[in-house]
Amino acid sequence: MFPQVAECYKSSTADAARNQLGSRQPHHLLRNLPPSSGNKYTPQEIRYTLEASVVQPGLIRRTHKATRDVSFHPVSTIRQPLHSLKISKNVNLSTIASELICPPLTYEVEVELQNGPFLLLGHPIALGVKIMHMNGEKNAISLQDFQTMLRETTEIRARGSIQAFTRSWVIQTMTNLRQPLVAANRPTVGSVLELDDRLWSRHCVPVHLAPTFETCNLIRRYKLEIRLGIEFGRNYTRILEFEFPAYVLLPSFTRFTRSCVGSLEPILDRWERHVPKKE
Structure with missing residues (x-):
């Protein structure tokens, strides 16, 4: 048509x-x-x-x-295999008394988008959360707060000026969870703790959102914000925020094939260059 x-x-x-x-x-x-x-x-x-x-x-x-x-919805094609996006942050726990005896406890928190920046409307986010125990004694680690939110920005270019409109869509927010992280064995130095994905697997990207697109005068883009409240032992709670670029697609018109529409490749490459790896 x-x-x-x-x-x-x-x-x-x-x-x-x-x-x-x-x-x-x-x-x-x-x-x-x-x-x-x-x-x-x-x-x-x-x-x-x-x-x-x-x-x-x-x-x-x-x-x-x-x-x-x-109603018009364009066809989108995604290249295979999909490459995940990861962001890691270090958490250092210390007190004045402990620093005199041993170095502060260090943990590495990693959040991974398993399908890269691609999110499907009406589907849960393919997400992974891991915590690595880097040094020192073991502590009980639990998730206290969890939130995922999409930030939508629409840019309109007309008559030599640019107008930007931003809206936020909360996909899921939970507090006072007290959910322990699962470990394959005892949490020793170097062990990896993983968060159970059943926490977010029943919460989907809103179906009423418009997919990501870009024209010369009109752009719709998204960012995915993930907020974690993690308790490391007693009285050590840290709030960590992670931000990913997101490419929202319609599932009914999405084809996961080995080819990719030419206009998507530069967008994906631009995202991969700007995603921070570690703090």
């Missing part, structure tokens, strides 16, 4: 230099058409309309016209 891509032009730095020399050769880009989203009361509304005209022949020519709004 509609073409899968829209034609648009952006001027690069090299183009600007050529324009100064009197040559105008704009850089041509192809972008996927954005999906239907929003409503008439929001500035970021995206609506598609199908118009048809039928000419009735005869002595008196008549033209019949009809208009109907249609």
Whole structure:
């Protein structure tokens, strides 16, 4: 019904230099058409309309016209295999008395998006949380607070200016969990503790969100924020926040194949370059 891509032009730095020399050769880009989203009361509304005209022949020519709004959702393709995204943070626990005897206890907390930045509407987040005991004596470790939230940003370019609209969508929030982390054996130095994924497997990405898209004048992007409240032993609770880029897709139109739409590759590469690995 509609073409899968829209034609648009952006001027690069090299183009600007050529324009100064009197040559105008704009850089041509192809972008996927954005999906239907929003409503008439929001500035970021995206609506598609199908118009048809039928000419009735005869002595008196008549033209019949009809208009109907249609819903449009582009097809997305993801390359295989999917590469996970990981962010690690170190937690140092110490008191003035303990520092005189031994170095502070150190833990490494790692959060992993197992499917990379890709999130499917109506599906749970493929998430993994691990804690590695780096040194010192063992402590009982438990999860006290857990929250996942999507931050949506829509950028609109018009008449030489840019407007940005941001909204937040809480997927799951839980407090006072007191859920111990599971260890394959006793939590000795170097052991890895894993959080049970049943905690979040029943909470899904909201189905009413619009998928991620980018055109020359309109961009919809997401960030996934994960907040963990972890208790390391008695009276040692730390709040850790992790932020990932997220690419939201429609599951019914998603094909996990070995090929990838060309416009997705630079976006994925740009994410991989900007995700921090460790603090």
